[in-house]
Amino acid sequence: MEPLRVAVIGAGYWGPNLARNFRSCPDWDLVAVCDLDADRARRVVGPRSTVDIMTSTQELLARDDVDAVAVATPARTHAALGLAALEAGKHVLVEKPLADHGAAARRLVTRAAELGRVLMVDHTFCYTPPVLKIRELIADGSLGDIHFVDSVRINLGLVQPDVDVFWDLAPHDLSILDFILPGGLVPTGVAAQGADPLGAGRACVGYLTLPLADGAIAHVHVNWLSPTKIRQMVIGGSKRTVVWDDLAPQQRLTVYDRGVDLGDTLPDRTTARVSYRLGDAWAPAMPEREALGVMVAEFAAAIHQGRAPLTDGRAGLRVLDVLESTSLSLADGGRMVGAVGHEVLKARQPVGSGATA
Known part of the structure; x- marks a missing residue:
């Protein structure tokens, strides 16, 4: 063409x-x-x-x-x-x-x-080789059902004059979550806790909790004040868990065939048999492209x-909906609030539907 x-x-x-x-x-x-x-x-x-x-x-x-x-x-x-x-x-x-x-x-x-x-x-970030591979592993069922996501993005960063740490750093993690999760990022609620120990007038340290469908949960930690830089995401599934360390260029992705399996509920009906799966770990091959x-x-x-x-x-x-809900929760002392606007965004647009927005 x-x-x-x-x-x-x-x-x-x-x-x-x-x-x-x-x-x-x-x-x-x-x-x-x-x-x-x-x-x-x-x-x-x-x-x-x-x-x-x-x-x-x-x-x-x-x-x-x-x-x-x-x-x-x-x-x-x-x-x-x-x-x-x-x-x-x-x-x-x-x-x-x-x-x-x-x-x-x-x-x-x-x-x-x-x-x-x-x-x-x-x-x-959605077009980096690690995130494209994570999306592939989730889509083809290699990880099983997603149980949790833990994301950490911290460093000694510039305190922004017009936005808090959530609006500055969390969009990276939220866009990745939207890209890799089936159906996109549509949490059942949003809760944000932030701190301003510097007295800068805005949150410099933040923790964002996003309950997802089917009992899963995502957690995002962002911080301008950490003396060490960490860029890490852990995605745990029913079959396998993948760890992405963006600051480890030799092995940015590691897939672990390890986890917890629940057996039958014991006769007292209060506990279940738990077994631990201790399998191999490997690093998927990824092309290096900008x-x-x-x-x-x-x-x-x-x-x-x-x-x-x-x-x-x-x-x-x-x-944007999650970020706006984050601000609402933060202003209300960290209360869990409903995600803004998600009533019209409950699923990805199907490929080939003709609409191109």
Whole structure:
């Protein structure tokens, strides 16, 4: 197929990474980079590039030679730019978060479906080899039924001036959970406990509890104050457990054939026979590919095939719903609250359904 023509809006922190991967992907032809600062956009494309430098999004979206746009601007602008691009007939990729609040994200998802345009969220971690392998292991039944997920993302990080530690770090873990769990991340409730020992005016340490269907549970620990950096996720199933250590490059994934099996209930009906399964552990082989390269190729494939991308607008909305519920719970002293908006997001959109949001 002929390469699709794409423009990147935003040449700040993330835009250059998107531009580089669009340029190197045979599915795409990068035709323009748009930024209010023309010099910054020029630095992204290089002095001898034929890629156009633009400073007006209105002029960019009016072009007939642009099939899709990638929005890499501050979160507060995502909804307005995404809607304008959809109305101009473009397919849209949005840097996470999809929007700065759920209502705006819903407008994006609804309008993309009405216009038959692909709306994709750049949940980059979902396209890393370990997360793709975890998704595969869950989908093919290798882990069995999921019983629990423990995720830890802590380091001595920058205390953000405008968001708490949940909104800063947890979107990574939540997007991964949404990607790997069958049906997406649809918890039965959300409970958040946070602490502000620095007096920064926002939670710097946080613990997020997400009860899931069928008695399973997910727990996310995020922290700006830890002197050690840990990026680890444990996914326990009825058959096997997988441990992902993102800071162990030689063996980032380990699958354990170990666990607990319950036998018959004893005559007193209060306890059951417990046996322990002590099997082997192994490290699955994984190709080393840049996640953003996989992501932009998936964006092109979804457009060509007229289907929803793996991280579509609904995935971004589910993550926002949990974050907004987190803020509600935190403000109410950690009480378990219902997940915002999940009445319309109870399942993934089936592949081949025709709608592309």
